[in-house]
Amino acid sequence: MIRWFTINGIAANFLMLAILVGAAYTIYFRIPLEVSPERNFETVIVEIPYRGATAKDVERAILIPVEEALEGVEGIKKLNADGSRGTARFFLDAEPGVDLRALMDDITARINTITTFPNETERPKIFIPDSSNFWEVLSIAVTGNLTPHELREVARRVQEDVLALPGISRAAVEGDRRYEISVEADPEKLLSYGLSFQDLANAIRQFSIDLPAGAIDSDSGTFIIRTRGQAYSERDFRQVPIRAADGADVLLGEVATIHDGFEEGEKTVDFNGRPALFVEVMRTGRENAIDISNKVREYVRTSRTRFPEGIELFVWDD
Structure with a gap:
């Protein structure tokens, strides 16, 4: 066989070319490429x-x-x-x-x-964490001259859009501040109805039964209700009924000033000088990081047709 290839050099060259083509096909089309391959946790x-x-x-x-x-x-x-x-x-x-x-x-x-x-x-x-989960591929910076509420809604929509893309099963909004309701009691009005600060706290807890324990702080008659999800609005809390000393129902809005917003003191995130939130896109299981990156980049590239003017999306930390 070796002597035959020595005599027929052209055939030997064709065989070598076939081997190289086969190897290239295997590398580029058969072996999955991963930027972040699975790792074993200890x-x-x-x-x-x-x-x-x-x-x-x-x-x-x-x-x-x-x-x-x-x-x-x-x-x-x-x-x-x-x-x-x-x-x-x-x-x-x-x-x-x-x-x-x-x-x-x-x-x-x-x-x-x-x-x-x-x-x-x-x-x-x-x-013990699953070795196939929680590997970040890239992030999408969501930015614009928006209120915190508006920015949160846009980021959540981006998250939903990304999760709807084939081959992507995990994305999370990062940089979001905790939603907060502030209830400032009026001592004179409480006194006139025979109510105490504790009566207000009990009524708030009974109304917002799905708030976790410890989510309500009280300091000198001011109650702070904190939650990651905006389950209730300022208007909802104004309608919370409280049983007065004479048995009549008093609305929380009649004895307290209520404000909603976001918790002060938590870190705010800026991108290019404007408020921003980040949607982290991750690979899980056998999902392909390169495929995820390409799909997200295409989504960001066409995002101008999905959102009003002034809202911008950028690929970050790919």
Whole structure:
């Protein structure tokens, strides 16, 4: 065979060309390309919601007790804790070769020994992250000279549009501030109806039964109701009934001033000097990162036909 190819050089060249073409076809058309291939996690994640709490409250009431409880647990290589407004998160990297399921059980047992968590905390969520989830491919910056409410609505629409694209199953709005209702009680009007600040708080909680515990703060007669979802409006809260001392119903709007908006003090996001929110687009499972990037870029390119003038979309962090 070797002698035959030596004599027939043209045939040998054609064979080599066929091999190269076949290899190129395999690389470009058969092997899926991934910017972020699947990775194996060696991590246990703990999430503990503490609704209505500040970052400092979270640190004092959750971060410190959990870190102390997890001291000495075998198999933990490194512990990273993140305390933000309303949530505590712990990322526990395991030593090589450690059984993650057994480690998760040990972590759960230690956390269950903590008896000092405030009543407003929810049950800890302890899990091993799926290695095929939560890998960000790129973000879409949504910007314009809009009010916070308008900007949020546009970002949510972009999120829905992206999720409707084939091959994309996960997208999230980032940079969104927490929605807030402020109820400022009038002491003189409360007195005239025989009502107390606690009566107002109870009425608000009964009305907004789906608000998580701890979402209502009270400071000298001012009640702050915080939620990520705008389930209720200022008008809704004005109509909240309160039972007065004489048995008559009084509306909340008659004894308090009510404002809605967004929580002060949270970080605001700007892009090119204008308010912005970001829609993070992620790959999950076997979704292809390059395919996702191409589809999102095409969506952004044609976005001018979808939104009113003044609203702009940009690809970011691809």
